[in-house]
Amino acid sequence: MVTATAEVAEEERRLRHDLGFWGLTAIGFSNIVGSGWLFAAMYAAQTAGPAAILAWIGAGVLCALVALVMVELGVSRPEGGGTVRWPLFASGRLVGTLIGWSTLLSVGGTAAEISAIMQYAGHYLPGVYRNGGLTAAGVGVAVGLSLLLTALNWFAVRIFARFNNLIALFKVAVPILTVIALFASGFHSGRLTEGAHGGFAPYGYPAVLSALAGGGIVYSLNGFQAPLDFSGEARNPRRTMAGSVLAGIGLALAMYLALQFAFLYTVPEHLLIAGHGWSGVNFDSPFGQLALILNLQWVSSLLYVDAVVSPGGSAYVGVAIDARHTYALAKNGTLPRYFMKVSGRSGIPQRALLLNLAVILVFLLPFGGWQQIVSVMGDMYLLIYAGAAVAVAVFRGRPDGGLRGWVPGLSWIAPLSFVVASEFIYWSGWHDLRFALPLVLVGLLLFFFLRPAGEGARRLGAEFARGAWMVVYLLLLTAFSWLGSFKGSGRIAAPWDSIAVAFLSLAIFAWAVASGRGRGPG
DSSP: OOOOHHHHHHHHSSOOOOHHHHHHHHHHHHHHHHHHHHOOOHHHHHHHGGHHHHHHHHHHHHHHHHHHHHHHHHHHSTTTTTTHHHHHHHOHHHHHHHHHHHHHHHHHHHHHHHHHHHHHHHHTOOEEEETTEOOOHHHOOOOOOOOHHHTTTHHHHHHHHHHHHHHHHHHHHHHHHHHHHHHHHHHOOOSSTTTTTSOOTTTTTTTHHHHHHHHHHHHHHHHTHHHHHHHBBSSSSHHHHHHHHHHHHHHHHHHHHHHHHOOOOHHHHHHHHHHTGGGGGGSSSSHHHHHHHTTTTTHHHHHHHHHHHHHHHHHHHHHHHHHHHHHHHHEEEEEEEGGGOOOTOOOOOOOHHHHHHHHHHHHHHHSSSHHHHHHHHHHHHHHHHHHHHHHHHHHTTSSTTOOOOOSHHHHHHHHHHHHHHHHHHHHHHHHHHHHHHHHHTTTHHHHSSSTTTOOOOHHHHHHHHHHHHHHHHHHHHHHHHHHSSSSOOOOTTTTTOOOHHHHHHHHHHHHHHHHHSOOOOO
């Protein structure tokens, strides 16, 4: 009889090791740069005004911290869908199930990219997007696009990488041309001074924190972990993984900052006056309509093309990553092993692709607008990052951890990245967390009903105790969100709510690491 471990190893060997440094970097960059660059600059400005620049920098710090943690894991333990596997190995089946379930829910991020395509396509096809959401016709077109993206991912990873490299080059060129053209045609000096439209922080510095998630910034910089999910298909993951992840983050952050500055400096004065400041500046297609106002018709035309290519490219990579996640969930036993099957001909987990297609279609139905999707999906991603921070700390303290020590300072980077990820989740606000965190807890049903054969009540109880920190963590974050100042009841005022979440996170982190190392919460 073939054991589960042998079956996993057999399918892992079917993956093709065809990805090098540039292919992995392009995957990371293309996954980061999607609909975020088309919308986030406006949403962030509406939320925080010019202080949105600080939110981008803060998000970059978070990504750098979490990336270092995940790079150590990817370099030391390369595996297809590793971001789903590491929490299982470090913290047990309960945490692995909850993180895996949140990963499966984050497939909705691909639906966000498709929704963004439909929003820009509304410029030419008014019937697909109306009143902030997809129409019935728009849902039909979105379904067709989802089928196309799945079909394009059906073949070998080498073909996928070459096509993505071309998309990535286009996604770099168009934003650069946009920034140059906007600055050349509509620059307003002194826009960020204290006397201009409420000053640098017209809505206060707490609004900077709200912009991280509600403004789409966290979502826009997410996706840097994409090369790590392809570590099982890299030619030399220990040599190429770190550079490809960090290069993708650096390139994307520089581009987003340039776009944010371009938006802040080129919005016409009359729109700011008419809208009573940044919160009143609103476009259906921000950079496209701004280019038309500034008589840059050629830029607008190019943007409407890129409005399909850029989020389409991210969706293309997203579908591939989602398949690796689902493949890894099947290896974990969170999903039936039927979905673990890798095609011997193409080296692609094609059954996982089909399951993800079904999830994408579900997410297209209840969520109408881009912001509605990205706020919730950003929270899902951040739970994955929090799980990775615990995993690297657990592996450091276990003889079988297998870490190579590529990243110095993990003893403080891991807990700090866990705290920052927790703060970013909390800053998303009660309006989003009241949906996101309970959704993750639905994964408890999977934990109880998908028990491995032969797991008795005692073993089940031990697994629950080992991962109970994650359940408590989610419940406490939900409670603090309701009590706090970020769209909650305000019973705990700022900044004391954020300080309390930081101390809570450190306590949960210590518990999680102790449980993973086998000492339990005490």
